[in-house]
Structures are given as C-alpha cells and as structure tokens.
Amino acid sequence: MIPNRAAVSAAVTVAEAHGVRVREPVVLNDSFNLRIHLRPAPVVARVPTVTALGRARPADALAREVAVASFLHAAGAPVVPPSDLLPAGPHVHHGVTVSFWAHVDHDPGHAVTPDAAGRALAGLHAALRGFPGGLPRLGPVLDEPVRLLSALAGSGVVEPDVLALLRDSHAELTARLRDVDGLQAVHGDAHPGNLLATPGGLLWNDFEETMAGPPGWDVACLLRTTRLDGRAAVRAYGADPDDPGLAVYVAARGLQGTLWVLARAAHSPQWLPAARQALQAWLNDPTGMTRALR
Template identity: 55%
Template sequence: MSTRLSDRGLRARAVAAAVAVARVHGVRCTDPVVLADRYNVRVHLRPAPVVARVATTTALVRPDPLASLQRELAVAGFLAGRGAPVVPPSDELPPGPYRYDGLAVSFWRFVARGPDRTPRPDQARRLLAELHTALRDYPGALPYLAPWEELGRVLDALERTADPGARDPAPLREAYQRLTPVLRTPRGPVRALHGDAHPGNLCVTAGGVLWNDFEETCAGPLTWDLACLRRTSRLDGRAALEAYGHAPDDAELEPYVQARRLQSVAWSLLLARRLPRHAEHAAAQLQCWREWA
C-alpha cells in the first residue's frame, strides 16, 4: 500500500487540497467540515454551499482517479440537466476534476439531509426506475461493470498488503474467479447504470429524495443495479423490487447479489487497512460472508 495514501495526515491533506482549489476559483471557505472519511474524504466548504470529494481509499486501486471522477461528474451533470433527482455538480465553481498535492478532487452542491435518512421501499423503487429511464439516453461511453473489474484490483491490493495478522484473502479471490465468467456474460441489454444503487446513496432532503455518489457508474445489465437494491439491509429490498416492475426473480439476481456481497467485504477490508478503526466491522463482515458462502 502506498505510504503516501495510508499516512495519518491524509485527511488533513484532503481538506487542504479542497480548500486550496476552491480558493483559486473564488470560493471562500473559513470553516471546512469533514462530512465523511472512508472511501473518500467529503468536505463541506462552509460557508459556501459546496462539498468537495477527495479520492483517498478509492485511489489505492484506481489507476486514474481523475477519470473516475470525470465519469461521475459527466453522468450526474447529464442527469441534473434532464431534471432527474440527483445531487448535481457544483455551480459555484467549475466542478473539476482537479489534481492537487497528488489528490483527485471534485466539487458538488451541498444539500442538507433531513432527519429521516432512509427512504421507503416504494420511494427507492420509484427513484431507481426514474433514474434508469433518465439514463437511457446518456451519450457517453461507460466501462462495462467497472465496479466488478475494479474488485480484482482491490483483491490485488489486499494480497500485496497482507501481514501475519491479516485475514487471508484467498477465499475472496476464489469467489471472484468463479463469478467473473457469469458477470461478463450479460443477462439482458447493456445500458448505463448508477453502479452502486443502494438506499445509502439516496439523500433524503426537505425538497425531496436525491440520488448521490455516481463514482461507480458503468454500463451493464439492469440486474447489477437491482441486486444493489435487493441486498440492502436499510429497507425491504424484495418489496422494493416487486414494485419496480418486470424485476428479475431471486434466482436470476443471485449471482449479482453474490457479487455485491463480495464487493462489500473486499472494500471493507481495504478500508480497514488504511483506517484501522474499521477493522472490527470489516472482520465481522468477512465472518458473515464466510458463513453465508
């Protein structure tokens, strides 16, 4: 693992990078607040209505973090222009992406979340269906199931950084190799997807519910996004799918649900390598996956 990306000062560097780039473009920030520090550092550049996203853990396995941010901005900008319910790129400054101090940075409009952070199953179903409709005409090129291909690099990183006390990633690699031929054979038409369409990426605001976090946007069959919704623990995923209309049954979804479980565990383990405070949660996820597998 890169020492530069795993050092303890990364969070401070991410905040400094966000503030510095914003300042160049005339956005004044006197009170930056870190909203999240896990796979990326997200910073509210108060008092400006701007949130910076700085790639951190994700940059460990992305050969070109700027390209990933560019795809995310392009898709979210397209959807916002169509009036789709999404958190849009910032209009306070060019949203990027930028590189500063070796870090990739993008800028987004700040939206205040409401007290109820979990949408109802019927809301999740409706919003996902509307999102897929809006994405039908997306004109840009998107990589096929990029989150799955990226998982191979996550496993590479886990294997490279293994130490005597680390969990053996070999069973995860075996599952990845078993599922890869299935996922590389599309079930149904290939189209633009959110890529990480679980309810945690829905922002419940006073003005409505908005999709967020398109960094895993990709092309693929609808079953990928539907599996994201099906396996969520935040709401009744089966109920949400039944209301989607023409949704596949659990047997058809199963390999995609397995893929999402594997993806979640592997990323959690990688996060724990960078931020040891997440090690207990990652170990629990791995144990659940082993019992399920």
Template identity: 45%
Template sequence: MFEHFRRADEVSRFLSSRGVPVVEPVGVGPVRWDGLVVSFASYVEHDPGWRPDSASFASMVAELHAELRHFPGDLPVAGPLRDIDAVLELAGGPSELVSARDELSARWPELPVQALHGDAHPRNVLLTDRGPVWNDFEDAWLGPVGWDVACAARSSLLVREVVAGAYPADELAYWIELRELFGRCWQLAVDIYRARTRLRI
C-alpha cells in the same frame, strides 16, 4: 481516482440537464491539486435520518435507469469486477476471494446493458424539501440493471423481497452474490487502509 470523479461529474451534469434531482457539480469538473483529486458540488440541506419505503425506492431506481439509458458518455464495463480486482491486488490475492471472483466472472450473465448508478442504495440519496436527490455517481458503469437493483436489495434500510418484487431484474440472485463479494472486498480495503494508517501514526 480521477476517473471515478470524472464519471460522477459527467453523469450528474447529464442527469441535471434532464431535470433529474441530483447533487449538482460546481465549477469545471475534477482537478488534480497537490497530489489530490478535488471536485466541488452544491451543498444540499437534507434529512440524515430519512428511511425510504422499499417499494418506493425500487421505483426511484427504475425511474433513474429510464433517464440513464440516454447517457452518451464513456463508462467502464464490468465495473464491480474491476474494483474487486483492484482490492485483490492490493491485498496480495487472498485465495478464497480470488476463487470467488473467478467463479462469478465465469458466470457473468449475457444481458442488455446501460448506464447504471453503480451504488444505488438509500445512503446515496438525500431527502430534501423538494424530495429525494441522487448523489455519488463515482461508481457509474455500463452493465445490466440487476446490479443497481441488487445494491438496493442488499441495503440494511430496505426489505430485499419488496425491492425485488417492485423492480424485477434478470439474474438478480447473481447480482446479489456479486454485490456480497464486492462488500467483502470493500471491507478488506478499509481494513488495509486503517492498518496502514495506524502504522504511520
């Protein structure tokens, strides 16, 4: 958990220094306190009902990538697979999901990599009086740009074909498939958490 908070803090500070509109961290960065990881960020007034245009959002992702290419910090590689593996371990290794994970891992494309947002969909952007502001960089990793394009393309707020046309990415079908497995594992983790929370009540 601390690693995710550290990533979000470092990437956000870097982008802010380059004039990219982001939710800016406050203070010295994430700290451990009473068994928790805590960080602080500026409050941003925004329109929670914002629904972006698909092509415009794809262009926003491309522009963000242009800045992230200069990020000098350390980021994990194969980020989504690491998160999927963590969920599979938590869940006791369900065979269907393990097989899907192994099959996708074996087909991992050899493509150029760079710093990515890691979860680049419209719910991680806030529309403010000064325009859209990026948020939630805790899943940043070093990978092919297709992952972020897939995150946008699979959003229920956007049209997949329009996103793909506005920001063509190599092996996009693969990244969408991996993103779908990631979503299944994420939901499994949520279900496990909710079940364990109910048991404690």
C-alpha cells in the same frame, strides 16, 4: 492513502483559486471517501481516499461521475448536481484528486421507504438510458476487485487461505458476468444511503461507480440493503426479488462489498471489527442470498 489534512488543504486551495471563499471546512463523511463542506459556500468537495486503492486512475471515476450527474441534472432527473460555483473537476492538486458538488439541505435521519426507493431507482434507470457517453463495462465489478485483492495481500487483515477463496470467487463470478447483455448506464451503488431526503424530494447521490451494466446490478444492490425491506423495494421497482437471474449480481455485490470493507480496515484499523463481521458473513454465505432473503 492521502491524509485528511492534505485532502482538506487541497480542496480549499483549489476552491479558493477559483474564487470560492472558504472560512470553515467541515468534514461531513470520512469512510471510503472524504466529503468536505467548504463553509460558508454551498459546495461539497469529494476526495477519494480508500476508493483510490481500487482505481488505477481515481480522477477517471470522478470524471465519469461528474459527466453522468451533469447529464441527469440537465435532463431534470432528481440528483445532487455538480457545483455551479466553480468547475466541478476533477482537479488534481499535489497528488490529491478532488471534485466539487452542490451542497443540498437534507435530513440524514429520514427513513426512505421501500416503495420510494424502488420507484426512485426505476425513474433513475429510465433517465440513464439516454446517457450518450462511454462507460466501463462492469468495471467496478470486474476490474476494481482485482486491485483490492492485490492491496490486501500481505496486509495482515486477511489470512492467505481466505484471500485465495476471495480470489477464486472473483474469478468464477467474472467468468459468469463477462458475457451479460442488456447493458446501459447504471448507478453502480444504488442503495438507499445514496438517496438524500431534501425538502424537494429524494435526490440520488454518489455516482462514482457508475458503469455500463445490466439494470439487474442496481436491483441487486437494492435487494441486499439492510437499510429497508429490499424485497419490497425491488417489487416497487417492478422486478421479482426471487428472479434467479439476479443471483449472480447478488453474489458479486456481496463479494465487492466485502473486499471494500476489508481494504478500508487495512488502512484504518478502527474499521477492523466491521471488516471481520463482513468477512464472516461472506464466508458463511458467498452467494449473498441469506442477506437478500431477510
């Protein structure tokens, strides 16, 4: 995995090569990706770190993210746009992939209400129906977990028998999801943490898991969140949180999230407690419905 120092250096080098002066790069977030505010410029660099483990070509995911966010911004949808101070990318510098985004003032402590989250997702889906580009069919749901399962083998984070259970669950869910219809461009990771509260209102952020998928996938992401009352948010979206058709998406979302936190722990041991908790929750209820019923 790319060291943080190399990631920051690459982001600064590419930005300055395009005329953006950087005096004080500040890491805003270091979890699955590294996000760096290139102060004093109003630019945020995104570098895939843990997420690169699940993607054969991380630059492809960033390119799709830039394309979708650019389309939405041009259409007037409430999203964090790519930077207009330099080409958004993605750029690759010495093996480090980076994209550039506008830095927006926001309140990280703002509690998004269920009603606001549900209405925001409904509006996003309406805007995304017009996206003209090609997107992978459920790629982050069907394909990326295969790479994560391979990365976890021999990591010591997951026992072989538990890894086999995770593999079997993914195979079963893949069989159920391959023939779903009603696909359109969807966010892919539509939880309230990807809504930024700005002075001008809520802005959607983080489209790197955007894909061609059923809108029910994003609804399941919202239903499973622990940041707010997911059931109320789904009703505000205009859907029934008890719709049996959501069950397969809820289960697949639960598995997907579990694999990502396990992969993060495999490379950053400080995340092991969170990973063990997530794995135990999945083992207790692979359907994911216990969390969705809270």
